[in-house]
Amino acid sequence: MxxxxxxxxxxxxxxxxxxxxxxxxxxxxxxxxxxxxxxxxxxxxxxxxxxxxxxxxxxxxxxxxxxxxxxxxxxxxxxxxxxxxxxxxxxxxxxxxxxxxxxxxxxxxxxxxxxxxxxxxNQLLTPAHKKAKELIDNDIIGDILTFKTTFGHSGPETWSINPGANTWFFDKDAAVMGVMGDLGVHKTDLIRFLTGETIVETTARLVTLDKKDPEGRLVGVDDNAFCIYKLGNNIMGTMTASWTYYGPEDNSTILYGTKGIMRIYDDPDYSIKILLHNGEKIYYEIESIQTNVKQSKSGVIDLFIESIIEDKETELSGKNILGSMRAIFASIESSNKGKTVAIKQD
Ligand SMILES: NC(=O)c1ccc[n+]([C@@H]2O[C@H](COP(=O)([O-])OP(=O)(O)OC[C@H]3O[C@@H](n4cnc5c(N)ncnc54)[C@H](O)[C@@H]3O)[C@@H](O)[C@H]2O)c1
The missing domain is CATH 3.40.50.720 (NAD(P)-binding Rossmann-like Domain)
Structure with missing residues (x-):
């Protein structure tokens, strides 16, 4: 025990x-x-x-x-x-x-x-993302050429245990990063996981469009992040993260391959929709993703305990996630300098 x-x-x-x-x-x-x-x-x-x-x-x-x-x-x-x-x-x-x-x-x-x-x-462990990875590895949409992945909701100020504009999520000293560190990390890592490729280059803009502190000034961290990522195998696509989607959460990822398109968490009824170039359509009804208002078991804790007991490596290991963190910090640099940044991966 x-x-x-x-x-x-x-x-x-x-x-x-x-x-x-x-x-x-x-x-x-x-x-x-x-x-x-x-x-x-x-x-x-x-x-x-x-x-x-x-x-x-x-x-x-x-x-x-x-x-x-x-x-x-x-x-x-x-x-x-x-x-x-x-x-x-x-x-x-x-x-x-x-x-x-x-x-x-x-x-x-x-x-x-x-x-x-x-x-x-936790996004790597959701049933639809795991199934999508298996289908992609089985070549269902062919070679991935482009993608768009996004994670957005109306912001952390209603989520935090201390809700409101005073939340530490908006405090540059405590949060350091805004939505890029909150939601962008999930989708940056997800795209690396789904494609099996590392991110080698980024062109990014991180901006603060709407979130305000209690004095009514824009907060010191980003509330929207727009990144164009280049991955190995010449895959290119966009990763966007937002705290200003003032409506339902958007957690969707769309992958465009040589044989067709895969849409993940883009339809309330089907967690995965595959639309092939030959006209074939394949839909999967798989448990929907956790949202801020609807939590379901993440599986992260079970995996942590299993990794200790069985002394096994997992996709959530710090070592695996380093590659995505390099893309996060390179994107911040890209935004600050206004230029494309190459990412040195091991
Ligand atoms: N994996 C996910 O999807 C996910 C979702 C939400 C939050 N998080 C992460 O979890 C962490 C906590 O976020 P949260 O949503 O629970 O926030 P929260 O505001 O609800 O809670 C933060 C807690 O940390 C405590 N705290 C803050 N600063 C502290 C300090 N300096 N020393 C000790 N305690 C301190 C606060 O008292 C509070 O109890 C963050 O890093 C956040 O990014 C991850």
């Missing part, structure tokens, strides 16, 4: 991490830390265990085998590295970290300590 500690007891910890650990018969949550101590105490009242006054104190508990890092972005690297060095396996929420150097250091420390490091890229 693995003992789990939760660092950061906000929304994602409460709707995903804690319930999914509680549901897994191979682990139990035994410790909670949050900057707001009463929030950690609330979790103890609900689930049992100990509330800690600092994350260091939680990490000092030798009986804790693994932790989830669910705090604001700027602390992901610091807490993950401290946890790995204290002998814990780590499931860190996205974005992995706020600089590429920190991402690389996290992977290095995981290797040095021999502990698992997974990043919460």
């Amino acid at each position: 693995l003992n789990i500690g939760i660092v950061g007891c906000g929304k994602i910890a409460q709707v995903r991490h804690i319930p999914e650990y509680m549901d897994n018969k191979n682990c139990k949550v035994v410790g909670f830390y949050d900057r707001t101590f009463s929030r950690a105490e609330e979790m103890v009242q609900k689930y049992g265990g100990i509330a800690y006054r600092s994350y260091e104190e939680l990490l000092d508990n030798k009986d804790i085998d693994a932790v989830s890092v669910c705090v604001a972005n700027h602390l992901h690297a610091e807490i993950t590295i401290a946890a790995l060095r204290s002998g814990k396996h780590v499931l860190c929420e996205k974005p992995m970290a706020t600089t590429i150097e920190d991402c690389e250091l996290m992977v290095k420390v995981a290797e040095e300590t021999g502990k698992k490091l997974l990043i919460g890229h």
Whole structure:
């Protein structure tokens, strides 16, 4: 039985991490830390265990085998590295970290300590994305030529455990990145996963169009990101992320191949629609994706526990996700400099 500690007891910890650990018969949550101590105490009242006054104190508990890092972005690297060095396996929420150097250091420390490091890229695990990957690998739409992938909703200010324009998601110091770090990381990694190719070049614009702080000024982080990605095998396409889709969430990905088109999460009735050049149509009804208002089991926690118990590598390992993080930071550079940026991948 693995003992789990939760660092950061906000929304994602409460709707995903804690319930999914509680549901897994191979682990139990035994410790909670949050900057707001009463929030950690609330979790103890609900689930049992100990509330800690600092994350260091939680990490000092030798009986804790693994932790989830669910705090604001700027602390992901610091807490993950401290946890790995204290002998814990780590499931860190996205974005992995706020600089590429920190991402690389996290992977290095995981290797040095021999502990698992997974990043919460749940989109790779949704049933339709897994099925789409299998179909693409079986050549159903031929060679992929282009794509458009997007993730947009009306913003994090209604999601956060502390809702409103004061949310840390809008605070440059705590979030560092805006929608690119919040939603762009998901689709950037998804396109790498689906195509099996790395992103080698980006031309991007990250902008703030509408989100305002309590004083009515535009926030200091991006609320829309537009990227043209070039991948290996000469695949080119667009990745867009938005906090200003003021209507239903858009989580769609469309891939255009030499034999036809695949539309994923683009139709409420069919999670995958394949429209082939020869006129054939193949539709799959597969469980719809989690949205901010409709959460379903992500599978991330089960995979984390399985990877520890079976000592196995997974698609969510920090090492795998590094390639996508390089594309994220290159896109920020591209936007700042107003030019296309080549991405050096290993
Ligand atoms: N995988 C996903 O799809 C997904 C979805 C939502 C959020 N996230 C990520 O999860 C992390 C947490 O986001 P959330 O949605 O739970 O936000 P939230 O605002 O609901 O909660 C954040 C929690 O962290 C605590 N916190 C903030 N700054 C802290 C600090 N300096 N020290 C200690 N605790 C601190 C807050 O007290 C709060 O309890 C973020 O990195 C976010 O990007 C991932």
